Amino acid sequence: MLEVSAIKKRYGTKTVVDTVSFTVGTSECLGVIGPNGAGKTTLFNMLDGTARMDGGRILLDGQDISDAPQHARARQGLGRAYQVPRTFVGLSVYENVLAGVTHGPGLRGAAAAARTMEILETVGLDAKAALIAGGLPLMDRKRLELAKAMSVGTKVILLDEIAGGLTEGEVHALIEIVARLKQDHTILWIEHIAHALMAVADRIMVLHFGEKLIEGPPAEVMDSAIVHEIYLGIAVDDTADT
Ligand SMILES: Nc1ncnc2c1ncn2[C@@H]1O[C@H](COP(=O)(O)OP(=O)(O)OP(=O)(O)O)[C@@H](O)[C@H]1O
Secondary structure (H helix, E strand, C coil): CEEEEEEEEEECCEEEEEEEEEEECCCEEEEEECCCCCCHHHHHHHHHCCCCCCEEEEEECCEECCCCCHHHHHHCCEEEECCCCCCCCCCEHHHHHHHHHHHCCCCCHHHHHHHHHHHHHHHCCHHHCCCEHHHCCHHHHHHHHHHHHHHHCCCEEEEECCCCCCCHHHHHHHHHHHHHHHCCCEEEEECCCHHHHHHHCCEEEEEECCEEEEEECHHHHHCCHHHHHHHHCCCHHHHCCC
């Protein structure tokens, strides 16, 4: 569904994403981790068209979207949920999602209304459809952020550290929603909360100074010497003695 080949981004003389490639299929979740400044957000910005690429190619469902503007990528089914929810605070929960299904997949009338309610049910907000978004507690704002990403992202959803700031119980509820979304979407998830990624991701990719260091099954990647080294500062040679 998403095929990324050798994408690159430079700011001035600094290469912040360096020749990164990966593919993610439907009903798959690729977790993305890496220390601060590793290039994770810049990667997402290139995927959704917020940042221009300096090289490489992105195929979405077989179509080359490398030069497509952000709104065109949204129309082709790519949505994104942000760490700090970007809700329209003065609109209702329902109107926030309706705006997405209208502008993304371009639904109208009864079809748009039905899709909006279906999405709200998926994230557990159907009973709160009429409430004003700005008054929701944090977990419900996260649910709404996911709903907005779904409203546009009919095929691919980018999740940008959505579990931040939640209680342990809320993180579990979020994991369940993401697992539901995964059934019929392609998901990329940047997340610092490791157990959330371990629960849903099929593979994890590690970025460091813009380069992809490793990609593989979650347990294998999290136990790898390279991850221990970059997160805990334990040199690979040292671990051999312990
Ligand atoms: N608009 C910009 N102009 C110049 N440099 C930038 C810009 N955006 C990001 N960078 C630099 O690119 C590098 C990668 O940043 P990025 O935000 O993608 O990292 P990250 O892995 O998402 O980090 P974090 O986990 O802290 O969000 C950093 O060195 C950052 O300072």
